Amino acid sequence: MITLYHAPKSRSTRIIWLLEELGVPYDVRQVSIFRPMTGDGAPDPVNRHPDKRVPAIVHDGELVAESVAIVLYLTDAFPAAGLGPAAGAAGRGDYLTWISWYAAEMEPAMFAAMGGDLAASPMKQRNYDAVLARIESALAKGPYLMGERFTGADLLVSSALNFARSAFPESAAIDAYVARCVGRPAMQRAILLDETAGVREAA
Numbered sequence: 001m002i003t004l005y006h007a008p009k010s011r012s013t014r015i016i017w018l019l020e021e022l023g024v025p026y027d028v029r030q031v032s033i034f035r036p037m038t039g040d041g042a043p044d045p046v047n048r049h050p051d052k053r054v055p056a057i058v059h060d061g062e063l064v065a066e067s068v069a070i071v072l073y074l075t076d077a078f079p080a081a082g083l084g085p086a087a088g089a090a091g092r093g094d095y096l097t098w099i100s101w102y103a104a105e106m107e108p109a110m111f112a113a114m115g116g117d118l119a120a121s122p123m124k125q126r127n128y129d130a131v132l133a134r135i136e137s138a139l140a141k142g143p144y145l146m147g148e149r150f151t152g153a154d155l156l157v158s159s160a161l162n163f164a165r166s167a168f169p170e171s172a173a174i175d176a177y178v179a180r181c182v183g184r185p186a187m188q189r190a191i192l193l194d195e196t197a198g199v200r201e202a203a
């Protein structure tokens, strides 16, 4: 069984999405977190995340925190879902590149744009421009980052674009991509389960 430490309307919602894509049984442990935007909420002692953040999962006694680690761990652990090339398979390098790029490049660029930091920092502007160029060039080929197949990298990137759409310029290609990804039945189930999920049986 997989236990997900989750707080509604946070980065852990996309892990419910992932678990729904995988169709495996899981248990959602709702925890409180500190919400810096509003100042509400408090770290929850039952949360196994080392920083009392979400998401974190425990699978067969193994604790995994950080969204990208969880996506990689789960898409590797359940390869039948076809959400990421396995180690040694064609496309693995591309998959690892996208997943790592998301954490190391896209999230910082997105938060820099949201925080209005770009104008004062040529370096941040350059990084942001590179992020946008990478998204645009992938979507020009599309329909997904790695081509025809939706992967864990799309789950991360599209959920971030959906959350912070205003951090990026108007673009029909980005809008269509976000709609294509978040319109998937698994994400639509995740939205409904966000506040209420407990134990979910295998699909």
Ligand SMILES: N[C@@H](CCC(=O)N[C@@H](CS)C(=O)NCC(=O)O)C(=O)O
Pocket (backbone or CB within 6 Å): 010, 011, 012, 033, 034, 035, 043, 051, 052, 053, 054, 055, 065, 066, 067, 068
């Ligand atoms: N890099 C982490 C970020 C996790 C994170 O900051 N999660 C937020 C919710 S979206 C949280 O738990 N905040 C509580 C806090 O900062 O104490 C990841 O992607 O997993």
